[in-house]
Amino acid sequence: MKILLVEDDPLLGEGVADAFKYQGHVVEWASSGQQALILAQGSVFDVVVLDLGLPDMEGLAVLSALRKVKINTPVLILTARDSCDEKVLGLDRGADDYMAKPFDLPELLARLRALVRRHAGRVEPVLSYQGIEVNPAEHSVMYQGQPVAMSRHEFELLSHFMTYPTRVFSREVLVEQLYSWSEDIGSNTVEVYVHHLRKKLGKSVIETVRGVGYRLGKMS
């Protein structure tokens, strides 16, 4: 999944970004409120991790600004302010979850998975579609009961398609989903990963919609 991390502390920000990348997620890291707003409006994120005490504006103001421009990405507030009142305030202002620093990394990752799952309207923690089972927590894929080895980008692409099984995604959107803006992107990368997925899970797993892009295929 693609995560927007808003955190002004370089040491913590780096640690959290590293953790997300290690999990195979794509991270954009903003260290100020303004930067966060620019990034959030520039591309689509699955979830936002938001610190409250930012140097240029309050985290809650960033949250309000996001909601105002109809960006309804789930937001998890990650802050040093741990009083009950502040949690209530944050949640009531539109945040979807709240965690106090210092936190346990596995818990943060699990909460983010839960947020994305709920946002997509799913209840089951494992994504399954016609014999394919994707487990985001374990980062594993099963096809017809057999484990399938996948690279980071292949896994990301597959779970993205499976999170939104009916949607059609353009090539540009998929590139964005797979890479942060700072990464180097090859010319026909999406085509390469689609090709790999078709090889591992059968030709019809990804359907090409001519002139538009790709979507999850109807497998017989």
Added chain:
Amino acid sequence: MKSIRFWLIVMLTSAILTSMLGAIFISYNKVSHETEELYDAELAQLSRVLESLLSIQLDYTQDANLASLAEKDRVINTPDVHASGEFDLYGHKYEKKLSFQIWTSQGVFLLGSGHGLDMTEFVRKPGYQIEQDTAGEQWRSFTRYSEPLKVWIKTAQQMEIREELTHEIASLNVQSLLLMLLVMIVLMVIIIQMGFRSLLRVSEEIESRNPSHLAPLDEREVPSEIMPVVHALNQLLGEIDHSIERQQRFTSNAAHELRTPLAAIKVHAQNLYPQDERTQTIQQKIVQGVDKLTHLFNQLITLSKMETELQEEGGRESSKKLLLHGLVDQQLFPLSEQIKVKNLQVDNAVATDLVCTCPENSMSILLRNLIDNAVRYSDENGMIRVTATDSADGMSISVMDTGPGLDEQQKQRVFERFYRAAHQQVTGCGLGLSIVKEIVERQQYRILLHDSPLAEHGLWVELFIPKEINMK
């Protein structure tokens, strides 16, 4: 302590008293001198009346002369006054205190009143003098020699009646002055009280100030004499208020500034994903260290928050009716992981319908620390029991464990900040029981440490909430 009001009343009263006594003394002297002069003049005038009457008498009776008069020996005896009063139809009782005598130049008694000065005595001494009669009474006399008649005329008054008038006038004076003094003292006390009212109001205002009420004093109705004091005090109050605010801000800033690096250390440690056992142990140690630091830090923040809350609310969080059983369960929940790991047998034996009237936040912190300690210090397969009993005196809540317990010396020191009993293998920061003590003192509860009845060693902490406090 010196009271200015008392001092003013005493000093002003004595000043007025002194000046009035002076006034009384002067007026007494003046009055007595003036009456003296009046009486003396009267004596002289009476002697002239007698002289003129006698000369008329001598001119009128041809044959009469002084010798024939002397033979007759006229003594005019004043009749006794019979009535009980001062006078009756025949005279006045004071007549006996007045006297006149006429003598020839040879010293023969011609006529006079039959009382008063010794009759046989004849003194050729003109002018005013004070004499004594045979009865010992003092008289003021005026003696004069009449040249044309060749007689001595003496008029006299007893000193007693002369002084009586002076006394009367003086005592009237004293009475009115005393009355005036009384009225003045009463008025003075009232005026001083009124004058001090604004001062008293200021002092009451100052008395009502405490760390939770640091509003500046109203300077509008302050008397100008103590204006500098009130002004300085207001400045001081403002500074105290400001420093309390700064302390609170510091606490919340420290919270933010410390939590973020702690979180960073933890994240980086958890990012290690160790490949070998040694790195894994090191990673665990780092995470444990951060957790311990976080615990210490949270306890410090709790203490500091309680202190600032104390200042903000004047010390008392409002009480609620709480179901104790549920409150204990709430504290047990976050510890369930540790309880499972240590395989502890935890028994929340508090009756499910037992209601405790207490401040929720303080009671939660209190129970959390006691139960957390019990879990922390319990050995594997240990036992923890929480009980509560409600009696006529109050409510007693007990937390018992089968940990190592505390000896008598440790029991005495365990409430000190950062004190840790000698079980160093257990992580802790030595603040839990200080926090407990802080709450216990503030809420006027009592806390007792006994040896646990559950096993041969272990601690039994008994919290007692007196009835009158539980009812509040």
